[in-house]
Amino acid sequence: MAERLAASAATLRASAAATPFARRAAPANRAFFSPSLARARVGLRAAPSSLPQKARAVRCAAVAMASDAAQVKAAREDIRELLRTTHSHPILVRLGWHDAGTYDKNIEEWPQRGGANGSLRFDVELKHGANAGLINALKLIQPIKDKYPSITYADLFQLASATAIEEAGGPKIPMKYGRVDVTGPEQCPPEGKLPDAGPSSPADHLREVFYRMGLNDKEIVALSGAHTLGRSRPERSGWGKPETKYTKNGPGAPGGQSWTVEWLRISKRNEIRIFWSYLQMLLYLRTQSSRSMRRNMQRTKTHSSETTLRLMLN
Structure with missing residues (x-):
């Protein structure tokens, strides 16, 4: 499915679409979008963390490896300029969605559970049928990654996607950063995790x-x-x-x-x-x-x- 964009909503309020996905599908930084944090934001008592010990350890690692805030802010402005000159909003949203859309809530271990972990930068995953054409998105984003090396690919893909949504007239999505990149292609998810455009059922x-x-x-x-x-x-x-x-x-x-x-x-x-x-x-x-x-x-x-x-x- 080309230029598949999964971060805004035309059938519901776009902000309502983005929030649950960002909350549940972000992998290593699940603490940033956990249900307990969401309840705390609206003034309710936050429940104790339900994450298993292994997941909590990954969460701590994500916090320790958070992308530099100043570089994130500067990168956002570069992405805005990229969008103005290339009109690449759709493919950047698709890039963020396809990196995150492999998430499996039933798997505790990271990176086996998939999600927004930067794995889509590797050829083995770019060659998945559902990711056809996303090499072009990576080519657009790579110069920004080179300019701001402290930002992880996982964070950069989601930053680009959220910025594209905002610049296309969608909501400003409150983002948190600190996602951890996988280190090699052997950590990429298997093919078949993303929606198919023409299934039998x-x-x-x-x-x-x-x-x-x-x-x-x-x-x-x-x-x-x-x-x-x-x-x-x-x-x-x-x-x-x-x-x-x-x-x-x-x-x-x-x-x-x-x-x-x-x-x-x-x-x-x-x-x-x-x-x-x-x-x-x-x-x-x-x-x-x-x-x-x-x-x-x-x-x-x-x-x-x-x-x-x-x-x-x-």
Whole structure:
């Protein structure tokens, strides 16, 4: 799935989409986004840490290896300039999502549990089918990594993704840094951890992938809504058209097929507005549409997130 963007929400508030994923899918720095910390932020009593001893040890290591704050701030400005000149928002969001989307809540050991650990910089993982084209994102980010060596790849990928969301009109995501990089390709996750665009049973497949991360049905829809940013390129994913009237002249590198007309902007509304007459030009995948959903779209132009949830996953 090309330019797959998993950090904003078109079907729910984008901030609601980003928060649970960042809280649960970040690996080595789980303490930064733990449920107990989330409760403390809203004024409730924080529960004792439920992390096993091994996970707590990893957490301490993450704190000790935190990226330099001054370099993070400077790198963010360089990323903003990169976005202004290359319009690379979608692929940078996809980079952050694909590095984090291998997370498995059922595995205690790090880095076996996957997640945002910088493993996507290695060729063995870049060659996974779901990561086709992400070498281009790495090429964009590498000069910034070289300039700010104290920032880990794991932090830099998430910083780039969050900054791209903000610059595309999405929310400013409160980020914490201190993720630890894996050290070699032997620590990369096996292929098959990320969603497939055309599974035989879309709802079952999505639930299998996202439940593994600790996410629920509503969060599946929210993260799928991130496709409002970006395009699919058939030479990468096998999906979509080579170009449409909405993509043939860019911005950025021309071509591909988008899910929306304004594919470099993130909607802040709680509703999906799909106009049936556009679907000959706009892309939808089996994991995003069913016969019942298409029939219902012919009857109404607007869905609440709850309606979309029922149509997608039933």
